[in-house]
Structures are given as C-alpha cells and as structure tokens.
Amino acid sequence: DAGVIQSPRHEVTEMGQEVTLRCKPISGHNSLFWYRQTMMRGLELLIYFNNNVPIDDSGMPEDRFSAKMPNASFSTLKIQPSEPRDSAVYFCASSDTNSGNTIYFGEGSWLTVV
C-alpha cells in the first residue's frame, strides 16, 4: 500500500499567488481530512470529506481557502490569494470508517509564503 500521497512536498511562493496542494488517499478509504500544523496552533482540522462530499469545513480559516474532492482518489486544497501567515505544513489523511476509525496521514506539504 502506497499510503496517502501528497504533492508538492515543499513549496515556496510569493504572497498573493495561488497555491494548490494535492492529495491521493489510500485506495478504498472513504474519508479524507485536511489538517494544518504550525508551531503556534498545533494540528488543526481544516475540512473533512466523507464519500467525496465535504461534511465539515468549519476549520477552514477564511474564504481564501477552498477544498475539493472530485473523486474518491483525489483531493485538492487551494489557497487564493496566499499570505505569509498561511505558511505551515498541510497534512492530508484518510480513513476507512467501515473498518474502524484509524486515520492515516501523508508526509505533508511544507508551504512557505514570502
């Protein structure tokens, strides 16, 4: 099993630019999560999909953030326009709620906005 795959692993962008982070969940998993991690705020849940449908996006910081899951094997998290305070590690995770509630995380996308 390849695990949760995220891209890019590292991105440096200028303030105001659009950033798109990508995630491929573990095959067969029906839930997908986007988390953000910073030193100040720790691990924050941004949004949660179940069967490709956004269920809870209350953690999305503001309208500049959007997430989509067009199919069971792909999701994107987009920031437009990006700001320096968006610099963080963004983790994608997936789980199979039909066989327990263990969440499997990807290696993260390290975003720096300058």
Place this chain on the structure above:
Amino acid sequence: LAKTTQPISMDSYEGQEVNITCSHNNIATNDYITWYQQFPSQGPRFIIQGYKTKVTNEVASLFIPADRKSSTLSLPRVSLSDTAVYYCLVGVIRMDSSYKLIFGSGTRLLVRP
C-alpha cells in the same frame, strides 16, 4: 467533543519504561481512545487504539480504567528513536460527521542516552 489533557513534555532514558497519561473526563459511550506518534518532519502515525481495559501491540500498551476518564500509553524500554510527540485523541468518525478527531497539543517525549 471530548477534550483531552496530557503533559506537555516528558524526559526519559534509554531502556526505561515510559507511561504517558491522558485525561478525558467527558468521554462519550461510543468514543474510542487513540494514540498517535509524530516525528519531526513527518505526519502523525497511529500507535494504538482501545475502548476499555488493556490493549497491547508490538509497539505499546494502552491501559484504560473502568470509568474511561483517563488512559495511559505505556512504551516499554524506550530507545532514542522513540523521541517524538505523542498525541491522545478521543472520538469516533461517524457517517454523519457528528464527531471530529481533534488533536491536542501532545506530549513531547525526549529520550536521553
């Protein structure tokens, strides 16, 4: 949402047993207790999960008292490579998303030689 409280940091030495306790006073009947481990520059990794009594796997043991208001992660004979942040989580993912899995601030374990 069941909130968890755990020590901010712990120090230990190689070969010792480490016990990290987490309190979750408002745990619900259907909630499971799950522990994750995170190394620097990596995503959190599942360690162990339990509902009540004791659970043991190849990595750790999880002790849960009868009232389930706390849990203790036990790491036997730690090594330097066990230096990481350990998170205690309580909750279950429901199909109607009535729960969210929220990470607390975790416990930073430092294992010294």
